[in-house]
Amino acid sequence: MAPPIAVIGMNDILPGEIARWQSLEGSFRETCARYGYREVRTPICEYVELFSRGIGGTTDIVQKEMYTFDDRGERTLALRPEGTASSVRAALEHAALSKEPVVRWCYLGPMFRAEKPAKGRFRQFHQVGAEVYGDGSAAADAECIELAVRFILSLGIKDFTVRLNSLGGEESRARFREALVAYFTPVREQLSPESQHRLERNPLRILDSKDPRDIPFKAAAPSILDALTDDDRAHFAQVRALLDALEVPYAVDPTLVRGLDYYTRTVFEVVDTSGSLGAQDALGGGGRYDKLFSELGADAPVPAFGFALGIERLLLAAPEPVQPRGFCVAVVAAAKSSDLPVTGAAMALARDLRARGVTAHVDTRFHSMKSQFRRADDQGAAFVLILGGSEVEAGEVTVKDMATGAQSRLARAQAIDTVVAARPA
Ligand code: AMP
Numbered sequence: 001m002a003p004p005i006a007v008i009g010m011n012d013i014l015p016g017e018i019a020r021w022q023s024l025e026g027s028f029r030e031t032c033a034r035y036g037y038r039e040v041r042t043p044i045c046e047y048v049e050l051f052s053r054g055i056g057g058t059t060d061i062v063q064k065e066m067y068t069f070d071d072r073g074e075r076t077l078a079l080r081p082e083g084t085a086s087s088v089r090a091a092l093e094h095a096a097l098s099k100e101p102v103v104r105w106c107y108l109g110p111m112f113r114a115e116k117p118a119k120g121r122f123r124q125f126h127q128v129g130a131e132v133y134g135d136g137s138a139a140a141d142a143e144c145i146e147l148a149v150r151f152i153l154s155l156g157i158k159d160f161t162v163r164l165n166s167l168g169g170e171e172s173r174a175r176f177r178e179a180l181v182a183y184f185t186p187v188r189e190q191l192s193p194e195s196q197h198r199l200e201r202n203p204l205r206i207l208d209s210k211d212p213r214d215i216p217f218k219a220a221a222p223s224i225l226d227a228l229t230d231d232d233r234a235h236f237a238q239v240r241a242l243l244d245a246l247e248v249p250y251a252v253d254p255t256l257v258r259g260l261d262y263y264t265r266t267v268f269e270v271v272d273t274s275g276s277l278g279a280q281d282a283l284g285g286g287g288r289y290d291k292l293f294s295e296l297g298a299d300a301p302v303p304a305f306g307f308a309l310g311i312e313r314l315l316l317a318a319p320e321p322v323q324p325r326g327f328c329v330a331v332v333a334a335a336k337s338s339d340l341p342v343t344g345a346a347m348a349l350a351r352d353l354r355a356r357g358v359t360a361h362v363d364t365r366f367h368s369m370k371s372q373f374r375r376a377d378d379q380g381a382a383f384v385l386i387l388g389g390s391e392v393e394a395g396e397v398t399v400k401d402m403a404t405g406a407q408s409r410l411a412r413a414q415a416i417d418t419v420v421a422a423r424p425a
Contacts, residue, residue, distance in 0.1 A: 009115070009291045019323055020315055025108060028128045031151040032106040035143065037130045040105045042086040044112075048078040054296055056262060058202045060116030065113040084262075084306050085127045088292055088297060097134050097302060106130040108311070120280030120313050127284070129308035133293070136303030138238030141288060145239075146246045148307050152270060152283065155318040160283060162250040164243075165267050166236035167226045167257065167380035168292070169205070173264075176227035177203055183222055191217065197271035204228035207257045223254040232265060239266050262289040270309065272317045283317060284309030327423050328359035330376030336387030337366035345392045349385060349412070356420045377402070383419050 006012060012023055052062050067079040087105055096103045108128040109199055130147055132140050146335055180203040188196055192211040207218055243250055258267050267287030286307025293302035331350045335342035343366050350360040363375045375386045386398040395414035400407045
């Protein structure tokens with residue numbers, strides 16, 4: 001029988017790669033903490049209606065990409081395709097806004113979409129995200145965009161552009177929809193079948209199309225920015241002014257609509273410009289979604305803004321750091337594995353070194369000294385601490401400095417102190 005393999009599009013993250021993941025996660029948590037965004041962890045699956053209501057029934061995610069399954073015949077669940085709907089659900093369920101007027105939350109974890117796997121596109125992928133609830137001001141938009149940008153910069157990524165647009169509120173959207181229908185209807189037959197369908201259901205999404213049949217018509221399409229109401233226009237001008245004040249560079253792009261239905265007013269996307277991501281060059285994005293709380297059953301509207309960035313793509317875009325090997329030591333026993341007083345003493349010595357903050361390896365197979373030394377060498381041990389019967393009896397340890405080859409026999413406590421003192425700060 002062939003050995004098992006992972007599900008297509010779902011990846012293992014092996015120990016050799018984990019340092020970069022942990023470092024990115026650490027930077028994200030640190031950046032968020034500085035801006036007052038607190039971490040929330042929601043389940044990886046939800047009742048499917050949360051996403052069909054929250055993300056929107058006409059989106060690709062809901063129509064084609066959700067992993068749904070029966071909860072033992074009770075209700076249909078879906079693996080979360082994104083983090084916002086779950087986070088809003090949690091904020092509502094726990095009445096987060098009754099405890100503070102503005103809620104700032106962040107999250108990180110796996111998301112699931114049944115997309116065709118490609119470079120930078122997987123079926124289980126990971127996102128970091130941040131959300132602010134209860135503040136409809138342009139300042140909240142600017143702060144959240146700035147947070148995303150500072151975090152990306154903290155990873156050493158320099159080649160990226162922030163695309164910015166406003167989709168306006170309901171009135172602006174209705175005006176724009178009319179203008180789009182008027183523009184695209186005469187050329188309907190020349191559009192891709194998908195965009196012909198979109199023309200009826202959600203004409204805005206035609207602007208999202210990458211189909212070569214649609215591209216020529218997109219260029220001369222009406223601009224949403226011409227359809228904005230005075231209020232929406234003023235909000236967008238403020239967002240831009242604040243980003244200027246915060247020295248966040250951006251490019252206004254009136255064709256940016258983003259894939260999800262729930263956005264209102266400001267939307268943005270961060271695109272990698274180094275070329276290292278190929279076709280999947282969007283690092284992430286987000287925007288304002290002032291209707292989502294009401295759509296999910298909130299008594300009163302709650303203004304909200306948020307973004308999500310894809311961790312795999314950030315890691316592809318970020319420079320590879322030179323990983324210095326961490327300081328470690330090895331404890332070897334000059335004894336057979338059956339020689340319990342000696343092997344037990346070796347394990348206890350390793351325990352005491354670890355309690356002092358030192359990484360200590362023990363080759364618990366306790367083969368020959370030669371083989372234990374070879375393993376210590378492979379692990380990059382700075383010191384090898386040797387315990388034989390006579391050392392154990394005398395309460396001593398032989399310490400070998402692997403860089404110089406110098407070897408000395410010390411009292412056990414002194415041996416520990418020597419290793420601890422040699423550890424780089
Ligand atoms: P979205 O929620 O679609 O706006 O996605 C935000 C970001 O998540 C994207 O820009 C990507 O960086 C990442 N992302 C979305 N879908 C995938 C996927 N299937 N595989 C890898 N990353 C993804």
